[in-house]
Amino acid sequence: MSETMTGAEMVVRALQDQGVEHIFGYPGGAVLPIYDALFHQDKVKHVLVRHEQGAVHAAEGYARSSGKVGVVLVTSGPGATNAVTGLTDALMDSIPIVCLTGQVPTHLIGSDAFQEADTVGITRHCTKHNYLVKRIEDLPRIMHEAFYVAANGRPGPVVIDLPKDIQFASGTYARPASNQHKTYRPQVQGDMEKIKAAIALMASAKRPVFYTGGGVVNAGPQAAALLRELVRLTGFPVTSTLMGLGAYPASDPQFLGMLGMHGTYEANLAMHGCDVMINIGARFDDRITGRLDAFSPHSRKIHVDIDPSSINKNVKVDIGIVGDCAHVLEDMVRLWRSTAPQVDKVALKGWWDNIAGWRGRKCLAYRKSSDVIKPQYAIERLYELTKDREVYVTTEVGQHQMWAAQFFKFEEPNRWMTSGGLGTMGYGLPAAIGAQLAHPNALVVDIAGEASILMNMQEMSTALQYRLPVKVFILNNEYMGMVRQWQELLHGGRYSESYSHSLPDFVKLAEAYGGVGIRCDKPDVLDDAIREMIDTPRPVIFDCVVDKAENCFPMIPSGKAHNEMILGDAAEDIGSVIDAKGKMLV
Amino acid sequence: MQHVQPPFAGPPMKSHYSDAPAAEPIARHTLAVIVDNEPGVLARIAGLFSGRGYNIESLTVSETEHEKHLSRITIVTTGTAHVIEQIKAQLSRLVPVHRVDDLTVNGDAIERELVLVKVVGKGEARVEAMRLAQAFGARTVDATLSSFIFELTGTSDETERFISLMTACGLTEVARTGIAAIGRGAESM
Numbered sequence: 097m098s099e100t101m102t103g104a105e106m107v108v109r110a111l112q113d114q115g116v117e118h119i120f121g122y123p124g125g126a127v128l129p130i131y132d133a134l135f136h137q138d139k140v141k142h143v144l145v146r147h148e149q150g151a152v153h154a155a156e157g158y159a160r161s162s163g164k165v166g167v168v169l170v171t172s173g174p175g176a177t178n179a180v181t182g183l184t185d186a187l188m189d190s191i192p193i194v195c196l197t198g199q200v201p202t203h204l205i206g207s208d209a210f211q212e213a214d215t216v217g218i219t220r221h222c223t224k225h226n227y228l229v230k231r232i233e234d235l236p237r238i239m240h241e242a243f244y245v246a247a248n249g250r251p252g253p254v255v256i257d258l259p260k261d262i263q264f265a266s267g268t269y270a271r272p273a274s275n276q277h278k279t280y281r282p283q284v285q286g287d288m289e290k291i292k293a294a295i296a297l298m299a300s301a302k303r304p305v306f307y308t309g310g311g312v313v314n315a316g317p318q319a320a321a322l323l324r325e326l327v328r329l330t331g332f333p334v335t336s337t338l339m340g341l342g343a344y345p346a347s348d349p350q351f352l353g354m355l356g357m358h359g360t361y362e363a364n365l366a367m368h369g370c371d372v373m374i375n376i377g378a379r380f381d382d383r384i385t386g387r388l389d390a391f392s393p394h395s396r397k398i399h400v401d402i403d404p405s406s407i408n409k410n411v412k413v414d415i416g417i418v419g420d421c422a423h424v425l426e427d428m429v430r431l432w433r434s435t436a437p438q439v440d441k442v443a444l445k446g447w448w449d450n451i452a453g454w455r456g457r458k459c460l461a462y463r464k465s466s467d468v469i470k471p472q473y474a475i476e477r478l479y480e481l482t483k484d485r486e487v488y489v490t491t492e493v494g495q496h497q498m499w500a501a502q503f504f505k506f507e508e509p510n511r512w513m514t515s516g517g518l519g520t521m522g523y524g525l526p527a528a529i530g531a532q533l534a535h536p537n538a539l540v541v542d543i544a545g546e547a548s549i550l551m552n553m554q555e556m557s558t559a560l561q562y563r564l565p566v567k568v569f570i571l572n573n574e575y576m577g578m579v580r581q582w583q584e585l586l587h588g589g590r591y592s593e594s595y596s597h598s599l600p601d602f603v604k605l606a607e608a609y610g611g612v613g614i615r616c617d618k619p620d621v622l623d624d625a626i627r628e629m630i631d632t633p634r635p636v637i638f639d640c641v642v643d644k645a646e647n648c649f650p651m652i653p654s655g656k657a658h659n660e661m662i663l664g665d666a667a668e669d670i671g672s673v674i675d676a677k678g679k680m681l682v
Numbered sequence: 683m684q685h686v687q688p689p690f691a692g693p694p695m696k697s698h699y700s701d702a703p704a705a706e707p708i709a710r711h712t713l714a715v716i717v718d719n720e721p722g723v724l725a726r727i728a729g730l731f732s733g734r735g736y737n738i739e740s741l742t743v744s745e746t747e748h749e750k751h752l753s754r755i756t757i758v759t760t761g762t763a764h765v766i767e768q769i770k771a772q773l774s775r776l777v778p779v780h781r782v783d784d785l786t787v788n789g790d791a792i793e794r795e796l797v798l799v800k801v802v803g804k805g806e807a808r809v810e811a812m813r814l815a816q817a818f819g820a821r822t823v824d825a826t827l828s829s830f831i832f833e834l835t836g837t838s839d840e841t842e843r844f845i846s847l848m849t850a851c852g853l854t855e856v857a858r859t860g861i862a863a864i865g866r867g868a869e870s871m
Contacts, residue, residue, distance in 0.1 A: 220726060221733050225777040228721065245777055279718070280777045382699060389703075405771035408764070655701055 098270035103232050104129035104263040107196065110239035112139045113271045116167050118158065118533055119143065120151040124171025125211060126198025129263035143533065143562060146554035148175050150526035152182020152253075153552070156191045157530030160513045161488050163316060165246050166530065168195040173211030176257075177218065181520060183253045184222040188517025189339060190314055192251035194242045195223075201261040202230060215257045224252030229259065232267035244275040249282025250403040251314055282402060286419030291427045294374070294398045294415050299437030301372035303447045304332040307355065310339030310516070311377020311401060311421045313509045319422035320344070320509040323376065326429050331444060333451055335363035337378045339516045342506035352451065353460075356384040357652050358498040361459035361661055362451055364650075367392050368658035369450065375399040377421040380410040381517070390657030400424045459650045460502055461666040469619050471496065471571045471642040475503035475543065478569060481626050486538040487511065490527040492548030493519045495577035495648045500543040522551030525568060529555055532564040539567070539630060546572040546639075547596050556609040559635040567629050568637045570602060573644045581647045586654075606637035617641035706762040710739070711786040712793060712863045713770065714871060718778040719745045719753040726776055727755060736761060736769050740795075740838075742860040752780070756863050783871055785863050793863040797841045802829045803852030811851035818844050 101109065107130050111119065120143045123131045134142055145151040148170045155166025166186075170179050176197040186193045197219075200209040216228045225245050227238045235258075242254040298304060306327055312319045320343040327334045327350055334344050335355040344351055353360035355367055364386075367373065373395045378384070380399075385391040388410065397413040399406075400421060407416035417424055462472045489504055491497040491514040506512045513531060515523040524542035532540040542549075549570055559566050571577075579594040603613030612632050616625035616639070629636045649664035717723050724743055731738050740758040745751070759769060766784070773782045785791035799820075801811045808830075815822065815832045818840070824831035834844050838861060845856055865871070 216722060217725070220722065220729055226722075230721070250775075277777065279780055387701075403775060405768065405775050407771070409768055409771075412764075654699060 098268045100266060101269050102129065102133070102263065103229075103235055103258070103265050103267065104133040106235050106267065106269045107239060107258065107263070108133040108137060108140060109269055110236060110271075111167065112137070114165075114240065114243050116140055116165075119167040119169050120145055120154045120158070120530065121169030122146075122148050122151060122171065122175060124175050124198060126172035126200060126260050127169060127175075127196070127258070127263075129260065130169060130196070130198070130258070142169070143529075143558065145526065145558050147552065148178035149182050149522065150529075150552050150555045150558065152179050152186065152193065152195065153520070153523050153526035154530035154533075154555070154558075155193050155195075156182065156186055156189075156523075157490055157513050157527030158534045159191050159193060159530070160313075160527075161510050161531040162534040163510065164534075165192040165194055165243055168193060170195070170197055171211065172198040172200055172215070173213045175211075176213055176215040180218060180222055181518075183219055183255065185515055185518040185520045185523065186253040187222050187224065189515065190251045190310060191253070192246040193253035194246050195253060195255045197255055197257050198263075199228070199257045199259040202259045203261070205259065215255065219255045222253070223255045224250075226255035226257065228257045229262050232262055232265040235262065235267065236269050237272055240272050240275045241277050244277055245280060249280070283404075283418050284402070284420040284423050286400065286417040286424040286427060288427065290415050290417045291424060291431060294417065295428060295431045295435060295437070297372055297396060297398060297415065298330065298332075298374060298432075299435070299439060301332070302440050302443035303370045303450075304330070304372040304374065304444075305352075305366045305370040306332055306334035306374045306376065307337075307367065307378055308334060308340045308343055308376045309337040309378025312340055312343040315377065315421035317509060319377075319420075319425055322422060322425035322429055326425055326432065329429065329432050330439070332374070333366055333448070335359070335366065337381070337384055337516070338501055338514060340378060341501060341512045342509045345507040346505035347507060354501050356381075357386070358502065358648055358650065359652075360502075361457050361650055361663065361667075362454035364652065364658040364661055365454045366451055370395045373397045375401075375413070376425065377401060379403075379406045382410070385410060386652045386660075387655055387657045392658070456668060457663065458668050459661075459663050461668070462646070462664060463666045465643065466619060469617060469622060469640060469642045471499050471573065471646055472503055473619060474569075474571060474622065474640050474642060475499050477622050478541070478543070478626055479504045481623060482539060482541070482630065485630075486535070488513070488528075488531045488535060488538055488540045490514065490524040490531060490540070490542045492524040492542070492544045492551075493521045494545045494548060494579075495573075495581065495646075496543055496545045496548075496571040498578075498648045499571070504543070521548040525549060525552050525566070526555045526558075528566040528568075529559055529562075529564055532559075532566050533562070540565075541567045541569050544568050544570045545577060546570050546574065546599055546602070547576045550600075553605070556606070556611060556635060556637070560610045564635065565633050566635050568635075569629070570637065570639050571642050572599075572602070572639050573642050573646065574599065575644060577646075578648070584647070602637050602639035606635070609635070611635035611637060613637050613639065615639040615641065706764070708760050708762060709766065709786075710758065710760050711766050711784055712791060712861065713757045713759065713773070714783045714785055714863060714865075715755040715757060715773055716780040716871060717753050717755060718780070719751045720778055723753070723778050724755070726778070727757075727773070730772055730776065731759070731769075734768075734772060736765065740860040742862050756861055758861050781871060783865070785865055788865050789867075791863045791865045793837055793861050794835055795838055795841050795861050796833065796835045796859045797845065798823070798857040799832045799834070799845060799848050799853060800829060800855040801832070801848055801852045802854045804828055807851050811848060814844075814847050814851065820844065
């Protein structure tokens, strides 16, 4: 059924037809007609953020915790340019976002009009796709197509730039029979011959390892369930990237922990020493591989990815399977069951013995203290005191992010939201707001650093306005800790501009926003303080004053291989498991 | 700030990133790309090349199927085998791209370029320009008492040779279309 309406009304109707319940935005001159259309209905609820970057991160948190497409509405010019960091973040981490931007009227485009920016030009490189709507006839199709493009294939952000005259123009709206783009059809089903070859290779493995990533999370809960099934069927060890945490339960004995630059010793040495690597939905990022020419030198590699350009991009693989993780995992589980391969049990036992040796190194060990809170201890306690709840964790970027990834154990997918690819400081608080909106009764914690949190601090107002009881758990070491750590390792301890001068009083700051502030600087009262935070049904800023000098270990130094990790000084020294060259570095 | 540990004592590290890979042989490939002829599609393709650091030696574009609004873009690029594979994969995943064909891999394709050459001069140079143009099979598309404009279609080698010879005969201006290419035989894209 078709109806006549204005462009602005079409935008809102299309959102309703897509089942959108929440959008994150900030009004301005070039989107006023859409805000007016929003005013006349109550199906789509608008969340007013305090900065457009916050709108996109909030939509990301909403999308990642719910599996839905996140929607953003911002004005032209500065509204759009402020959204760029969020869009780039969503592109790097493959998060489905539809971002509606206002634009000056079509006849003024190119005239340097007030609040004009070349939004499609600026966002071309930081979106999966973008549109400038120049004719009202195209608007219904583009609105629905954008949701299809954002969510299908490798997910990503899509921008629709809406000139103000198009919002006022009258046209005919009919919901298209299908959202589909007329030609864009990403391949979801894997090539069966390659999957068979992969199963054969896995069956012959003596030292196998699963290396899983965000693609498993993006492929939906059934992909995580299938991964668990396959890992248990095969009995192989499994490690995960930062993005993939939770797809496989962290408490499971087959899980080696996170791999990569700050990954566990056992995960990285398993990657280095394996003979068959099964990459499911990860992309051989440089934080994962370390030195490329020394990356897992003796393995044959299987790579499952929905994006053909990820295969052979950084690392040459033996079997590249283009497809959706859930579809390919389903085929793999079925094939493994039906062929019931005879695995080399003796070799696998030996491989697990090796892994047990590496685990014995206790690479995450740290020196405990009774008078200063160690940041690792703070995360461990936060995990212990929240693990029986429905908890969603977001982070900012830096040392606290790596400690959270190392010490917080995720058992389910979609519970962990962090800026992986772009590494955007200021991500965590708005993302927590989005996650809390999607899960009103859950506990949502932004594990933050005192430097990162100040980048999008203003979103505390959003949390208060919508009564979203997010918890900001700041590991306050008065440093941009990761910058300081690198300056220590690379630049002779010259801590150029990495000290957090003139910090606000975070307790008073929380109160100024109308929230609750808690400070804790003693390990013996930390548990009580954390419980108080959990029990407070309002937004809380928790200023956890931690050891200023703590570094994040283990660590693969830049330009080094997985077997050249540096461990913290509290790790067990059982030197025999690494060669002489590696030992020099440990 | 005394509360910070002493500097790391291990071997020095240079940077946050791994080193550049060793040099590998570079090859020249001609790609045919079928795209939706929508606004910004050329910017999207060209931006992909600049954004990811790929080379463009030649790029031609024109709508080839008007009813379907399809354009054909012919790109000549250079890179290592790995880079060429990446270029094709990156192009393929753009939403408005329908198809990418590597004409170089598929066998030697017909590649042609059109050049327009303006030669100004009198006397012997002018006669020589005319003679060379005839030898190359170039058409004379404009003539005055002191100038010629020649049109030549050929492979890039031929057009290059023609231009360099004309330089000695008073060449003042050159316009080139870039390469259009199509695979040999009955099979079509």
